[in-house]
Amino acid sequence: MLKHDRQQRLAYEKTLYRYSTALERGDLDTIITILQEAEDDPYLEHLIFEMHQEDYQKEEPTMSHVSSKQSPATEETPPLELNRSLRSQPEQAPRTRKRWLTTLRGIAAVAVVAILIGSALLIFSAVNASHDLAKKQQTSTGSSNKTLHNIVVAAELTLAGPTIGREVLTARDASTGVKLWSYTVPKGLDGKVFDIKGKKGLVYSDSANPNLVVQDHVVYFAGNKQVLALHALDGTLIWQTDLGTMNQHVVIGDPLPLLVVEQGRVYASGYSNGNLYTLDAKTGKIIWHYDAPEPALLSLNNGIAYVIANKHYIKALDGKDGHTLWTQDVQTGPISATVANNVFYVQVMHSLVDDPKGSLKDQRPLIALNATTGTQLWSVMSQASNPTGLVIVQNMLVLFDGSHFCGYHTSDGTHAWCTTGPQNTVSGVGIASNNGSIYGIFNLDGGRQRVQAINPQNGKIYWSKDVDGVVSNAPLILPFGNSLVLPLSRAVLDQATGKELWHFAAVKDVLVIVGGAGM
Structure with missing residues (x-):
């Protein structure tokens, strides 16, 4: 082996350190640069090869099973015995090493890369994937210096003035509330305009209920017979799809309209009459739809859509094409539902058939069905004077x-339990879960709302906080990360303590009607 003075050895050690560090970081540019240097420096080539050979010997017991299944060695892929001989005699096979370096630098021969750099191939893949993502973001947004944020998107409706009825989607950083972008919806929400002494206003009914979902770097918005998809990075439009041709149907009663994104499909129920539309999440193309006079979608899980059929029947529809998997009669109209662990839970309306005098009108059946077959598992009576979500x-x-x-x-x-103490005084409630806790919000007198964090095992209230808000039949509470987003109250709270983290900027005559969080 060639002799080198102390300064040269130190230089080689620094180069090897840079190389090994680049492998750990996935710094592909540095790796390729050093390998190019090694092509013209036999000793550096030998040191790099020796380092990989030592790593290989450590991993040899686990690699032997895999290597035994590989195809026979070829001229371009030296057998293990030849690789081992190269370690002790670096100067005797320059042509073979030259092919090895070229192959490693080009990452063309998978077998050689797997033997020599093992897990480094995974690093290369991750780096290439990140480069591809950056290219896609640059292509789709026209900019390469955008920063990804966890965001809160709110739909804001102008109630008065020259822009009455205008609807704007505004994105803010979920941690700080800093505004990132805004997008004006092409068709604002339908509303009833009033004029009192020359001052116009807009009567907005929350029964119209637009909705927002932020998922996989895309913002989905549904309302007024349309669904939009925007880039979460900068708010640019990806696609817009109109839902049907019928006039806007004012939805009254339960269940409320619903927007869900799952397994590459967007489900929009109740935004054009009561129909359920299923769209391709990438293109916005309508895949299939289900006709209904009222919002049909109750819940969705694992590619199955559970809908209302013939007032008191429930159907399970295959999300791919809408064909019926099973049908079950639950005797009265379904109100709300959820799915967990292959069980479909649904609360239905009070039956006047069984209680003609209405003396038990505050009791509603709670039913559990097998989510795959529709077979009833159990049914109990639950207290519920008002419609409620299930969590x-x-x-x-x-x-x-x-x-x-x-x-x-x-x-x-x-x-099992109920929370104690005086609580709801005005109808309307929102309920959600995150990090093993229950979070609820309900209306109070005087235009305020109360938010509570609850232990699901015993009903103990961890904390309770009153906030200013807009009285609504469906107040919103959106757990996200370690925060609680309250669009109607324009506030974002800490989940652990209820402390306000930041507040939406209040704008006169502008109502925050819905929100979504994610990235």
């Missing part, structure tokens, strides 16, 4: 009974 956390089904949050065991529907 599953830690084998507990949680709902709102009209004044308190209550938990039911998912195994058999038995009642």
Whole structure:
């Protein structure tokens, strides 16, 4: 082996350190540069080869099974015995090493790369993937210096003035509230305009309920017979799809319109009459639709859409093409539903057939069905004077009974607990879950709302906070990361303490009607 003075050895050590560090970081440019240097420096070539050979010997017990299945060695892929001989005699095979360096630098011979650099191939793949993502972002947005943020997107509606009825989607950084971009919806929400002494205004009914979903770097918005998809990075439009040709149908009653994105499909229910439309998430093309006089979609899970059929039947539809998987009669109209662990839970309306005098009108059946077959597992009566969402956390089904949050065991529907103390005074409630806790919001007198964090096992209230808000039949609460986004209250709270983190900028005559969080 050639002799080198101390300064040269130190230089080689620094180069090897740069090379090994570049492998760990996935710095492909540095790796290629050093390999190019090694083509003209036999000793550096030998040191790099020796380093990989030592790594290979450490991994040899686990690699032997894989290498035994590889195809016979060829001239371009030296057998293991030849590789080992190269380690002890670097100067005797320059042509073979030259091919090895060229192959490694080009990352063309998978077998050689797998033997020599092992896990480094995964690093190369990750780096290439990140480069591809950057190229896609640059192509789609026209800019390469954009920064990805976790974002909160809110739909804001102008209630008065020259831009009455205008709807704008505004994105903010989820951590700081800093505005990132805004987008004016082409067709604003339909509303009833009034004129009092020359001052125009807009009557907005939350029964129109537009909706927002932020998922996989895309913002999906539904409302007024349309669905939009925007780049979450900068708010540029990806696609826009109109839903049907019928006039806007004002939805009254339950369930409310719903927008869900799952497995590459967008499900929009109740935004053009009550129909359910299923769209391709990438293109916006309508794949299939289900006709209904009221919002049909109850819940969606694992590619199956659960819808209302013939007032008191539930159908399970295959998300790919809409064909019926099963149908089940639940006797009265479904209100709300959720799916967990292959069980479909649904709360239905009070039946006047069984209670003609209405003495038990505040009791509503709560039913569990096998999500795959529709077979009923159990049915119990639950207290619920007002419609409520259903949330599953830690084998507990949680709902709102009209004044308190209550938990039911998912195994058999038995009642477990209800929160205590005076709570709801005005109808309307929102409920959600995150990080193993329940979060609820309901209206109070005086245009305020109360937010609570609840232990799902016993109903203990971790914290409670009153916030200013807009009284609504469906107040919104959106857990995201470690935050709670309250669009109607224009506030973002800390999930652990209820402390306000930041606040939407208040604009006169502009109402925040819906929001979504994600990236």
